[in-house]
Amino acid sequence: MSEENNPFDKAKESASDAYDSTKETFNEAADAAKESARDFQRGLNDTVNNGDNKKLLAGLLGIFLGSLGVHKFILGYQKEGFILAGLTVIGWITTCVFFGIFIVMATYAVGLIEGIIYLTKSDEEFYNTYQAGRKPWF
Template sequence: MRGQVLGVDTRTGEGLVAGDDGNRYRFTPEDWAQRGEPAIGIKVDFEASGERALSVFPMPDTAGHRPVVAPPPHVPANDRSKIVAALLAFFLGTLGIHRFYLGRTGSGIAMLVLSITVIGLLVTGPWALIDMVRYLVMSDEEFALRYRRKG
């Protein structure tokens, strides 16, 4: 069946197609059978199954619309800053404070206990320095995925 995309939720990727039969059909990102994202107003070809549009393909460009729009880069939301984590690792790293900040309580306790002795400081000092460098060179996406708050 053929139709036209009426709307797309940019957060979820779910959309609505007006079929040539006068009915409306919902689709999910998994139903979109092309690279990129659907755009409002483009003509599509799809299989109708109840109120769902399956295997949605953009039709060749006939009305000046771009059939496929590249998706924007997705950066997961994060309530922690890699700059703050790096600064904590630099200034208070031997005590493991940066680990507590990032929710890594177990290794934070280990660093805190190790820092009681001089030998432990020789271990936690380089450990904190390596952590600081890792945070700074890590991409924002990787940092957000690795250190986001659970639950």
């Protein structure tokens, strides 16, 4: 009878070895994924919590919400932010007169262009130009 169980014992042992090997591989992959997530979290925290350079935030807000001037408020340019927001509101109100849509398109273009400019500058150049140098437009 031990001879009959011998192939089953070998199969059981092989399955156990495969299970252990697979479990070890998945544990290593899980550890690598956790480390990668920690690296990403540290990078995100450095980017978000760094009050010295707001390049990424201002650039993305310029692209997506530029017509409302949100990127200007982030950089501390309240007057310019209110100008963009006011022109956008006036543009939407006057769209029934037809020329308002051009005002909205112009404010969107300003935000889009500024967002792209912000993101293409180096961190040092962005900081010197828009935060230290206080250049309000383009």
